[in-house]
Amino acid sequence: MSILEVVILLPVLAVLAVWLGAPARLVSVGSALLNLVILLGVAAKYKAAAATGGLAFQHARVVLENPAISFGVGVDGTALILGLLTALVTLAAVWQISDDRPPMYHIASQLIAGGAFGAFLCTDVFFIYAFHELALIPTFLMIALHGRADDATRKAVAWKATIYLGAGSLVLLAGLGWLVLEFSGGSKLTFDLIALREMAQSSPLPVEKQGVIFFVLLIGFGTLVSLFPLHSWAAPAYATAPVPVAMLHAGVLKKFGLYGLIRIALPLLPQGPHVEWVQKAMLLMLLGNIIIIGLVTIAQKSLDRILGNSSVMHMGYIFLGIAAGTELALQGAVLLMFGHGVAIALLFALTGRMRNQFGTLEVAKLGGLASHAPVFSILFAFGAFASIGLPGLANFAGEVLIFLGAFGYDGTATVGPLQWTVILALWGVVMSAVYMLRAYRGIFQGTAATGLFMNDPSFSQRVPLFLLAAALLVVGCCPWLLLDFLKSLSTTAAVAAM
Amino acid sequence: MSVFSIEILLVVLGVGLLLLEALVPSLTRRALASISLGGAALALVLFFFADKSAAALPAFAQPFHQLDTLAVFYKGFALVITLAVLWLTVESRAYLERYTPGGRHGEMFSLPLIVCAGMMWMASAKDLITVFVCLELVTVSFYVLVAFARKSSFALEAGVKYLILGALSTGVLVYGIAWTYGVTDSMSFEGIAEALAAPATAKNAALLGAAFLLAGLGFKVAAAPFHIWVPDVYQGAPNPVTAFLSVGSKAAGFIVLTRVVDAFMAKGSVIASEVQALLLIGGALTVLLGSLPAIFQTNLKRLLAYSSISHAGYLLLALGCAQTARFDLDGSSVAAFYLGTYLPMTVLGFLILTVVRQAGLGDDAQDFAGLAKKNPFLAFAATLGFASLAGIPLTAGFMGKLFVFLGLVENAHWFALSCAVIGAAAGFYYYLRPVLVMFTGESGPALKIAAPTRAVLVLLAGAILVIGVFPKPLQGVLKVPVASATK
Amino acid sequence: MITLSHYLIVSALLFALGLAGVVARRNILIIYMCLEMMLSAASLTLVAFTRFHVTDGLPDFAAQSLVFFTITVAAAEVAVGLAIIVALYRAKQSVETEAVTKLQG
Amino acid sequence: MPPLLFYLFALITLGFGLLVVTARNPVTSALSLAMSFVGLAALFLSLDAYFIGIIQILVYAGAVMVLFLFIIMLLDIKAEEGKTFNLKAVVGGIVLAAILAVQVATIASSYQPGKTRLDEAKLDLKLAADYSKLPTIANDLRAGTLPDAKLMGQSLFQRYGFHLQVIGLLLLVGTVGVVALSKREREAN
Incomplete structure (x- = not known):
């Protein structure tokens, strides 16, 4: 039994234990902590094996012989980083659930975590897909049942998210099915990612077909990541979702779509994103994310809406990294996935506290928090500045790598669509500075309307928040800690550059 | 001991039970139920040890029955669903007593056994006459079962509707058989396949027979546009009967359909592509006509009825892919696999409806409000069942749908695929809505479930999960492609 | 001279008549009679085909057995069907199709 | 004829x-x-x-x-009085039946084997007699009569014995059903 199977199984066991009546908080935090420790251990060991750039901790159990489906696990750098992100955000999310919440909160969080672990650590397309779906259901249920809005609104929001994500999943399923069928020769149909990769290397598909399948996958995965114009479910869902769900979905689960593109679509269809019409469409869509949603975010009045939209907006950068497909840009994309995940989780956790205290998140009504809750405001600053892309915090390294990688894509000095996109996308950074700084100033400086007043979180409540802030700082200052894991991406990029 | 003796045993048991009820007035309902359940369970146990080779069949049955993997699989399937239905009958005591006062429901315990034998024979039938005779045994028994709660005007209404449309389908079926026989000069599937492969066969006439035959069977499996009876009949009939109709009778219809389609689409058949087109168009239409109205249903039993229609659509689509088989699994075994996944989730759905109705509540969505508080165990089982019906990954339902989708993609039936996708997408909405209702709403008095029912629920939920995560055993049962002989 | 097609066309017309009655009429008893007509039409088709498939100098009596079974089944169906219709009449005092429209929605 | x-x-x-x-x-x-x-x-x-x-x-x-x-x-x-027919249903029924009749009639008249005349599909009773194993049937056939009831009986009881039993079962089910559906319970009590 691989240690990675333990990682996937632990949240499921925690769910069972809580359902059967074990103390929810203890079990939940305990299992999350254990998973973080295990994955740190895996990371330490992986470093030794990383030079080969291949998969580590592999293990597979055959579930179905034909079509070949196996419950296989294994990590490469990308999977490992996302696994770490999942463990970190899960720990923070379940830690900050206050005791007066029903055990359902813990069950749902652990289910989402289990699904995310499964999706990131499995090496079989079937299970990658299946685990992601598993994680979506508690997300919808929690928004619909415990969302922070009146009954009708939260149900409407939950349905919107369900329909978008359900439809996206189906498109994705169609794309994956197509992919599997294309690569399966003879009577053998396999879902095993490793086998599929080998086949993609030995007998790649014709370029035009790669483009079409890649586009289908892009729409499928893109809906899950709120790619413009399929994004409109995201902001209301995050504004409405209970805090741990918002943290886990925006921070972790949403990255699944990007992960899928990097781990499944790019290696199997290396030419896909470089087919001209696919690239143009992708660049247009991600510019929509960055510019249009950026402007929309600036127009928002309420903090949860700002954060929800900014989360949509930042996906554009990661898509840019994937569209460029160079080693540097891909490394940047993975790094930014980590950074964004941690930062948005931190921000949602803090926003949740504020909403509990004030009952409103209108920036105009708040103010002067810095003097009442200095620790809180510093933590918030970490999150806000990280998402702007301030040097020294995790996102900066990611964004810079993406911009550099994308700009210098073909090594020549010509300025093609990709380069123009980079130039336009840089304005997005300015926009995020505008709305984040304005929100920060509005909330933490000046004076509040009467009665809107809060204290710093208690010590035990600070732990998960500090954990996230520390992760931002550490990765920001020493990005090579994660970049070392990403050597395997160079092989992908090399294929793509051909 | 051959499989055939088990079928005889079921008939003897069914008839004996009728005699017992008539002749021994002191026998209680409980005793009748125990005999029936015990007998069915015994039959299932014996079935595992029975000699399943065709050679073990008695000589007079040999020309009419074949025991390929599909037949054996379905015979086991029929026994399991019959057991489940008998259990549901035990559970719906309150309902039955209300609408058939003073009865011991002997017919409700004996007729399913006879129906089971009929369905088992149907599964192994080799020719149209055997199919017709067994199909009618099943159909006539269902007329009685559907209208059994004769004091309920709903049940009577359902009975009349089922009667009219059942008789209509019989007429259409016989007409189809007549034309098929007329063109191919044969009643056996093998002979039909052979005759259709001859290029001189009159194509239009053969197609006419095929169309009527498929339409007649389409009624039995609730395929569009012959599905209109389903929601009313399912809603009006007693729960156990509805479950039996929606799983047992439909599965039996599909086995026959599989045989017929295999014959019509055998290698070189002059009408193969037309039949395939009929199946695909019919399947796509059925998925849509089952899924889209389901969105507006507030009654869960009607919802399950529409769900049953849309599942029939997926099964038809699976059959429609039967021609090519790049990955070993041909259309008929995909359909059989789909049926295998369909059994536990549908029975689970009806069992939950029955348990809730037993507690004095109805079938409407609001009757399920707050179920999570009244009985979290039941709510969890229901969630699992509905998730599986919706086809959420890691449940049995997803596996079945996956195969159908793969088959459609493989054969590039894009139109059918898009209809199937629309149906599945709608499914996410209408199946998850009742789940949402269960988790919201006011708490009420706790809902008690008897221990055996709890065990059955666990068993069904376990089956859904096991098939969803580890489908190898179920697929193993169907390993040998059914139609390999004719292809 | 009479050919097989004559019989087939007569039975097709009878079948169509029956179908028209099933769709158009409101009285359930008459609908049921029309169904019997359809079944008989199907029997005629079958008998005609068996008569023209002469094997070993005789009509195909093996296939004609199906007609025998059909008639038996029809008799059983009529018995059960009329019992249900009578039960419906007892409950609703009507055998019109309007009496069976409660289940809808 | x-x-x-x-x-x-x-x-x-x-x-x-x-x-x-x-x-x-x-x-x-x-x-x-x-x-x-x-x-x-x-x-x-x-x-x-x-x-x-x-x-x-x-x-x-x-x-x-x-x-x-x-x-x-x-x-x-x-007898139905007043509004006997539902116009939509009548039109639908006529159209449906007409389509069906035309369709089937077209196919039936273009069906090549359908052109066989009844006197062309001759019965050969002598030949049949040679094939028949049952003496009574063979005798009838040789005598030039078609023992159609006997032949049917032979088919039913020899070839389709199993089916006959199933049909018997079906009649039993029908009987039981009629009894169960029209039972009058002791409502007076």
């Missing part, structure tokens, strides 16, 4: 069939159906299916129709 008789009986079958569909009074419908079945039985006879023809009359005209009439009288169902 001379063509004239064929047309006469076809006319009886279809004409009374039309009356079944159009008559207002259920009694008229039932009696027309019986007449239609008599015509049909004659057509069966013309196809040398004497046994089927006879049981068609025995079972349908004799038993089923009596049952229908009995129920009509018992329930005292009056």
Whole structure:
């Protein structure tokens, strides 16, 4: 039994234990902590094996012989980083659930975590897909049942998210099915990612077909990541979702779509994103994310809406990294996935506290928090500045790598669509500075309307928040800690550059 | 001991039970139920040890029955669903007593056994006459079962509707058989396949027979546009009967359909592509006509009825892919696999409806409000069942749908695929809505479930999960492609 | 001279008549009679085909057995069907199709 | 059978069939159906299916129709008055039936084997006698008569014995069903 199977199984066991009546908080935090420790251990060991750039901790159990489906696990750098992100955000999310919440909160969080672990650590397309779906259901249920809005609104929001994500999943399923069928020769149909990769290397598909399948996958995965114009479910869902769900979905689960593109679509269809019409469409869509949603975010009045939209907006950068497909840009994309995940989780956790205290998140009504809750405001600053892309915090390294990688894509000095996109996308950074700084100033400086007043979180409540802030700082200052894991991406990029 | 003796045993048991009820007035309902359940369970146990080779069949049955993997699989399937239905009958005591006062429901315990034998024979039938005779045994028994709660005007209404449309389908079926026989000069599937492969066969006439035959069977499996009876009949009939109709009778219809389609689409058949087109168009239409109205249903039993229609659509689509088989699994075994996944989730759905109705509540969505508080165990089982019906990954339902989708993609039936996708997408909405209702709403008095029912629920939920995560055993049962002989 | 097609066309017309009655009429008893007509039409088709498939100098009596079974089944169906219709009449005092429209929605 | 008789009986079958569909009074419908079945039985006879023809009359005209009439009288169902037909249903029924009839008739008339004349599909009783294993049947055949009831019996009891049992079971189920559905319970208590 691989240690990675333990990682996937632990949240499921925690769910069972809580359902059967074990103390929810203890079990939940305990299992999350254990998973973080295990994955740190895996990371330490992986470093030794990383030079080969291949998969580590592999293990597979055959579930179905034909079509070949196996419950296989294994990590490469990308999977490992996302696994770490999942463990970190899960720990923070379940830690900050206050005791007066029903055990359902813990069950749902652990289910989402289990699904995310499964999706990131499995090496079989079937299970990658299946685990992601598993994680979506508690997300919808929690928004619909415990969302922070009146009954009708939260149900409407939950349905919107369900329909978008359900439809996206189906498109994705169609794309994956197509992919599997294309690569399966003879009577053998396999879902095993490793086998599929080998086949993609030995007998790649014709370029035009790669483009079409890649586009289908892009729409499928893109809906899950709120790619413009399929994004409109995201902001209301995050504004409405209970805090741990918002943290886990925006921070972790949403990255699944990007992960899928990097781990499944790019290696199997290396030419896909470089087919001209696919690239143009992708660049247009991600510019929509960055510019249009950026402007929309600036127009928002309420903090949860700002954060929800900014989360949509930042996906554009990661898509840019994937569209460029160079080693540097891909490394940047993975790094930014980590950074964004941690930062948005931190921000949602803090926003949740504020909403509990004030009952409103209108920036105009708040103010002067810095003097009442200095620790809180510093933590918030970490999150806000990280998402702007301030040097020294995790996102900066990611964004810079993406911009550099994308700009210098073909090594020549010509300025093609990709380069123009980079130039336009840089304005997005300015926009995020505008709305984040304005929100920060509005909330933490000046004076509040009467009665809107809060204290710093208690010590035990600070732990998960500090954990996230520390992760931002550490990765920001020493990005090579994660970049070392990403050597395997160079092989992908090399294929793509051909 | 051959499989055939088990079928005889079921008939003897069914008839004996009728005699017992008539002749021994002191026998209680409980005793009748125990005999029936015990007998069915015994039959299932014996079935595992029975000699399943065709050679073990008695000589007079040999020309009419074949025991390929599909037949054996379905015979086991029929026994399991019959057991489940008998259990549901035990559970719906309150309902039955209300609408058939003073009865011991002997017919409700004996007729399913006879129906089971009929369905088992149907599964192994080799020719149209055997199919017709067994199909009618099943159909006539269902007329009685559907209208059994004769004091309920709903049940009577359902009975009349089922009667009219059942008789209509019989007429259409016989007409189809007549034309098929007329063109191919044969009643056996093998002979039909052979005759259709001859290029001189009159194509239009053969197609006419095929169309009527498929339409007649389409009624039995609730395929569009012959599905209109389903929601009313399912809603009006007693729960156990509805479950039996929606799983047992439909599965039996599909086995026959599989045989017929295999014959019509055998290698070189002059009408193969037309039949395939009929199946695909019919399947796509059925998925849509089952899924889209389901969105507006507030009654869960009607919802399950529409769900049953849309599942029939997926099964038809699976059959429609039967021609090519790049990955070993041909259309008929995909359909059989789909049926295998369909059994536990549908029975689970009806069992939950029955348990809730037993507690004095109805079938409407609001009757399920707050179920999570009244009985979290039941709510969890229901969630699992509905998730599986919706086809959420890691449940049995997803596996079945996956195969159908793969088959459609493989054969590039894009139109059918898009209809199937629309149906599945709608499914996410209408199946998850009742789940949402269960988790919201006011708490009420706790809902008690008897221990055996709890065990059955666990068993069904376990089956859904096991098939969803580890489908190898179920697929193993169907390993040998059914139609390999004719292809 | 009479050919097989004559019989087939007569039975097709009878079948169509029956179908028209099933769709158009409101009285359930008459609908049921029309169904019997359809079944008989199907029997005629079958008998005609068996008569023209002469094997070993005789009509195909093996296939004609199906007609025998059909008639038996029809008799059983009529018995059960009329019992249900009578039960419906007892409950609703009507055998019109309007009496069976409660289940809808 | 001379063509004239064929047309006469076809006319009886279809004409009374039309009356079944159009008559207002259920009694008229039932009696027309019986007449239609008599015509049909004659057509069966013309196809040398004497046994089927006879049981068609025995079972349908004799038993089923009596049952229908009995129920009509018992329930005292009056002729439909006023709005007898639902216009949409009538139009739908006629259109559907017309499409079906035209479709089938077209196929039937273009069906090549359908051009066989009845006197072309000759029965060869001598040949059949040589094939027949049962002496009584063989004797009848040699004598030049078609022992159609015997042949049917041979088919039913030898070849389709199993099916006959199933049909018997079906009749039992039907009987039980009728009893169960029309049971009157002790409502007085």
